Amino acid sequence: MIDPKKIEQLARQVHESMPKGIREFGDDVEKRIRQTLQSQLTRLDLVNREEFDVQTQVLLRTREKLSALEQRIAELESRGTATTPASASVSAPVTAPAAAPVTAPAESAKKEDL
Incomplete structure (x- = not known):
């Protein structure tokens, strides 16, 4: 393998x-x-390595918190369904009894005239 210092030395000699x-x-x-290059790179929406690393750490902490919250919700839901089995029947939708058909006023007036 070529030593980078030798390449640099050779390039310096050629330059001189x-x-x-x-x-x-x-x-x-x-x-x-x-x-x-600098002007073109400043036009791009880039971040430096330090800011990238900070945002990576923030994202990791956020993911950990989200995972913990999801686990807690699952525990609470499992506790909620285990302690109140009757709650399933309470949450069932209630249907109203069928109502008698309503006739329009014009139709009822015609029937009275006959």
């Missing part, structure tokens, strides 16, 4: 061996590329 004009041109291009 270049004529001054080309070296300055290369530095200028590098600066412009950095500026362009």
